[in-house]
Amino acid sequence: QKEVEQDPGPLSVPEGAIVSLNCTYSNSAFQYFMWYRQYSRKGPELLMYTYSSGNKEDGRFTAQVDKSSKYISLFIRDSQPSDSATYLCAMSGVSGGSNYKLTFGKGTLLTVNP
Amino acid sequence: SQTIHQWPATLVQPVGSPLSLECTVEGTSNPNLYWYRQAAGRGLQLLFYSVGIGQISSEVPQNLSASRPQDRQFILSSKKLLLSDSGFYLCAGSGENTDTQYFGPGTRLTVL
Numbered sequence: 001q002k003e004v005e006q007d008p009g010p011l012s013v014p015e016g017a018i019v020s021l022n023c024t025y026s027n028s029a030f031q032y033f034m035w036y037r038q039y040s041r042k043g044p045e046l047l048m049y050t051y052s053s054g055n056k057e058d059g060r061f062t063a064q065v066d067k068s069s070k071y072i073s074l075f076i077r078d079s080q081p082s083d084s085a086t087y088l089c090a091m092s093g094v095s096g097g098s099n100y101k102l103t104f105g106k107g108t109l110l111t112v113n114p
Numbered sequence: 115s116q117t118i119h120q121w122p123a124t125l126v127q128p129v130g131s132p133l134s135l136e137c138t139v140e141g142t143s144n145p146n147l148y149w150y151r152q153a154a155g156r157g158l159q160l161l162f163y164s165v166g167i168g169q170i171s172s173e174v175p176q177n178l179s180a181s182r183p184q185d186r187q188f189i190l191s192s193k194k195l196l197l198s199d200s201g202f203y204l205c206a207g208s209g210e211n212t213d214t215q216y217f218g219p220g221t222r223l224t225v226l
């Protein structure tokens with residue numbers, strides 16, 4: 001079983017739709033969870049950062065973590081064509097040292113159609 | 115937050131030629147630095163990371179090497195490129211005692 005599973009899509013939605021992107025993981029030591037957005041031929045940019053279980057909202061984006069189910073989600077409300085990108089989940093545990101390494105999902109390609 | 119600079123943006127090199135990709139960091143001191151390669155459908159592969167000057171950890175045995183000559187400079191090198199070295203190379207940095215990584219714009223390398 002892979003440490004982090006993410007459906008690669010592609011996911012295509014109409015403008016204004018609510019988008020749900022998800023990752024599952026197997027390592028119960030993970031405590032820090034991130035979502036990155038990557039436009040084509042660009043570097044990933046950090047969207048959301050959450051610690052442990054719960055929800056975090058930032059504008060149209062909501063990150064949700066359910067540690068009991070080992071499941072994280074990113075919701076995008078009122079999706080826009082500019083949201084079209086690949087979304088990567090990433091996570092890490094308590095490393096016990098200074099080598100903070102992230103484990104990434106493979107990314108979900110999202111297209112929002114005008 | 116910090117800013118990661120990478121160059122060049124695009125590079126085409128013949129098989130057997132050397133490689134040097136440079137990454138510099140602004141906005142933080144003592145960063146942890148990372149080199150990733152991203153191939154289509156395979157996600158981000160961590161190649162090297164560094165927690166300080168001269169300290170390099172290799173994640174995957176391969177044709178590449180990394181060096182960190184200064185606190186905010188990270189270099190990815192190869193003596194002889196292979197076709198399989200083609201890909202999108204990303205440098206990332208995180209502040210001291212933090213998990214959050216910030217990425218540079220990437221270098222698209224094509225080995226012919």
